[in-house]
Amino acid sequence: MRGYLGVDVGSVSTNIVLMDENENVMETLYIRTQGQPITAVQRGLEYIRDRVPAGMEIGGIGTTGSGRHLSGIIVGADSVKNEITAHAVAASKLVPGVQTVLEIGGQDSKIIILRNGVVTDFAMNTVCAAGTGSFLDQQAARLGIPIEDFGEIALKSGTPVRIAGRCSVFAESDMIHKQQMGHNLPDILAGLCEALVRNYLNNVGKGKEILEPVAFQGGVAANVGIKRAFEKALGFEITVPPHFNVMGAVGAAMLAREATRKTGRTRFKGFAITQEKFRAASFECGDCPNLCEVIEISGQDRILARWNDKCGKWSNAEVSGFRRKKIENLA
Amino acid sequence: MPLRIGIPRALLYYYYYPMWKGFFKALGAEVVVSSRTTKDILDKGVKQAVDEACLPVKLFFGHVLDLKDKVDYLFVPRMVSVEHKAYICPKFLGLPDMVRHNIADLPPVIDVTVNMSRNEKNLYRAFAEAGKVLTANPLALRKAYKAGLKEQERFERFNQLGFLPHESIEQMEEGLAARNFSPGQPQNMTIALIGHGYNIFDTYISMNLIGKLRDMGIRVVTADNLTGDIIEERSNELPKRLFWTLGKRMIGSAFHYMRLDSIDGIIHVASFGCGPDSFTGEIIERHLRRRGNLPLLNLTIDEHSGEAGIVTRLEAFVDMIQWRRAAQ
Numbered sequence: 001m002r003g004y005l006g007v008d009v010g011s012v013s014t015n016i017v018l019m020d021e022n023e024n025v026m027e028t029l030y031i032r033t034q035g036q037p038i039t040a041v042q043r044g045l046e047y048i049r050d051r052v053p054a055g056m057e058i059g060g061i062g063t064t065g066s067g068r069h070l071s072g073i074i075v076g077a078d079s080v081k082n083e084i085t086a087h088a089v090a091a092s093k094l095v096p097g098v099q100t101v102l103e104i105g106g107q108d109s110k111i112i113i114l115r116n117g118v119v120t121d122f123a124m125n126t127v128c129a130a131g132t133g134s135f136l137d138q139q140a141a142r143l144g145i146p147i148e149d150f151g152e153i154a155l156k157s158g159t160p161v162r163i164a165g166r167c168s169v170f171a172e173s174d175m176i177h178k179q180q181m182g183h184n185l186p187d188i189l190a191g192l193c194e195a196l197v198r199n200y201l202n203n204v205g206k207g208k209e210i211l212e213p214v215a216f217q218g219g220v221a222a223n224v225g226i227k228r229a230f231e232k233a234l235g236f237e238i239t240v241p242p243h244f245n246v247m248g249a250v251g252a253a254m255l256a257r258e259a260t261r262k263t264g265r266t267r268f269k270g271f272a273i274t275q276e277k278f279r280a281a282s283f284e285c286g287d288c289p290n291l292c293e294v295i296e297i298s299g300q301d302r303i304l305a306r307w308n309d310k311c312g313k314w315s316n317a318e319v320s321g322f323r324r325k326k327i328e329n330l331a
Numbered sequence: 332m333p334l335r336i337g338i339p340r341a342l343l344y345y346y347y348y349p350m351w352k353g354f355f356k357a358l359g360a361e362v363v364v365s366s367r368t369t370k371d372i373l374d375k376g377v378k379q380a381v382d383e384a385c386l387p388v389k390l391f392f393g394h395v396l397d398l399k400d401k402v403d404y405l406f407v408p409r410m411v412s413v414e415h416k417a418y419i420c421p422k423f424l425g426l427p428d429m430v431r432h433n434i435a436d437l438p439p440v441i442d443v444t445v446n447m448s449r450n451e452k453n454l455y456r457a458f459a460e461a462g463k464v465l466t467a468n469p470l471a472l473r474k475a476y477k478a479g480l481k482e483q484e485r486f487e488r489f490n491q492l493g494f495l496p497h498e499s500i501e502q503m504e505e506g507l508a509a510r511n512f513s514p515g516q517p518q519n520m521t522i523a524l525i526g527h528g529y530n531i532f533d534t535y536i537s538m539n540l541i542g543k544l545r546d547m548g549i550r551v552v553t554a555d556n557l558t559g560d561i562i563e564e565r566s567n568e569l570p571k572r573l574f575w576t577l578g579k580r581m582i583g584s585a586f587h588y589m590r591l592d593s594i595d596g597i598i599h600v601a602s603f604g605c606g607p608d609s610f611t612g613e614i615i616e617r618h619l620r621r622r623g624n625l626p627l628l629n630l631t632i633d634e635h636s637g638e639a640g641i642v643t644r645l646e647a648f649v650d651m652i653q654w655r656r657a658a659q
Binding site: 082083085288 | 369654
């Protein structure tokens with residue numbers, strides 16, 4: 001029996017799933033990246049390793065998320081895909097007939113429009129991270145409530161207050177103002193949920209035709225307050241699929257299965273990598289005025305990869321074989 | 332020693348450099364272009380320029396700074412209008428003044444006004460004025476003007492063959508074709524890139540968008556590959572004629588490309604803070620939706636946009652096109 005691993009290294013969380021040959025999700029893991037993507041991946045794989053059923057071998061591993069290239073090098077990924085594709089693949093398999101995917105993560109949010117099982121349009125938030133998970137995290141911390149309870153408290157609201165949701169800086173001062181006026185906590189939290197949803201639909205969802213069934217995924221989908229605010233704004237029910245918080249990883253595992261079906265074997269380096277020492281370092285290349293900050297990943301005895309140079313001088317040097325493979329995966 | 336005339340590699344360089352160079356060269360001057368954009372040039376420009384300017388204008392300042400100690404004159408024409416009753420962005424119009432008042436110790440600036448809105452003959456007048464620093468001979472000026480026009484025609488011919496403007500310029504100077512470069516080769520995917528030339532052809536601020544697409548095996552076409560007639564005709568589909576020349580190019584070319592079966596998708600590149608871009612993008616998107624379902628990607632670039640975000644969107648866009656094809 002073969003199993004497939006999906007690794008989604010996001011800004012806030014690192015998610016890993018184990019999937020069997022029939023695309024049944026067997027194990028999921030959601031941990032905080034805490035600014036150390038390599039350690040997070042290693043810790044996560046260690047956890048999964050102890051839960052792989054006897055007799056199952058890993059047939060493929062895929063990575064996605066903003067740390068997909070880094071983690072792809074560490075684990076030896078069969079597919080390295082962007083998170084939009086990964087989310088769309090997972091949603092189209094797990095939510096039958098899905099036509100719209102709303103995804104809100106730690107630093108970014110996206111909308112994916114599918115018709116007849118095919119992505120026809122998508123959008124991501126622009127430079128501003130207002131209305132993503134980090135902002136909710138920050139506000140929950142400021143109010144001293146655990147983020148897990150955020151949604152439940154918001155549901156208790158009778159009359160949500162109106163909060164300016166265009167910019168998180170203004171939203172925060174607006175919230176403080178409302179709290180000093182004497183509005184109660186549930187009303188403020190529900191107001192914040194509505195502001196975030198309004199901002200999302202006006203920016204990310206601008207001009208998009210949002211049709212049912214709608215899947216709401218990403219870490220923020222755990223927040224029932226946001227879910228209800230979406231339903232209120234859209235006028236119909238939305239679905240939070242199982243494994244909503246690890247959908248990117250589920251998609252990555254599906255894409256890895258797809259990729260290895262063609263090649264017949266995996267590039268996975270094995271669970272031994274959880275014990276290996278990896279080092280990520282960066283240096284500024286002073287050979288031209290661009291002053292690129294080159295990133296260098298090294299394993300125990302050799303350099304595994306370099307990137308982030310504009311001219312390709314460093315990324316092509318020494319590790320060229322590896323680099324080429326990585327590019328093939330992207331195509 | 333011939334006089335050195337400096338031309339910044341920014342803004343309308345990507346549209347008119349061959350004409351300018353042809354003119355000055357015919358009068359015996361040496362034309363010096365600033366270096367390709369680097370982090371250093373951009374940083375200096377951002378520091379020197381007024382806050383309210385858009386990124387490409389700030390970048391122009393960086394290129395002026397790069398040139399100023401290397402040349403005898405700086406050529407910064409005041410480009411008001413290049414065609415009948417249509418105009419270039421007002422920021423371009425004030426460019427010579429902004430440059431002069433913000434940068435100290437400049438060499439003399441040649442800031443002739445090009446305004447062809449009412450009278451196309453004004454182009455010659457502008458050139459004759461610009462050539463004054465080199466000669467007073469009217470015959471030589473007329474000849475140089477013709478030489479400039481001829482170079483511009485050659486440039487446009489290369490563009491229409493499928494070269495992109497920065498490649499056409501290279502081709503004219505060094506012979507790209509001799510190095511086995513053929514732009515029009517069929518690829519399995521063709522994407523129309525709609526954006527201002529000074530954004531999309533500057534590999535630094537576009538984060539090498541064109542190179543990234545080509546690495547994925549995609550042929551890139553732009554407004555520059557089309558004749559002015561096509562752009563004029565297609566943009567006339569709007570209920571009211573657009574009076575911004577550059578915006579009209581974007582809309583006309585997008586309207587043209589969205590009719591072609593050979594085009595797999597359109598990428599619209601806007602610079603953050605550009606007024607016209609904010610509505611050209613919107614108009615293109617609405618028309619595209621009305622016509623059917625050609626994929627469109629909107630990219631906004633500014634001085635702190637991360638490359639990772641651009642790569643993610645590009646990859647997802649290309650995946651989407653492939654996925655849609657596989658489903659057909």
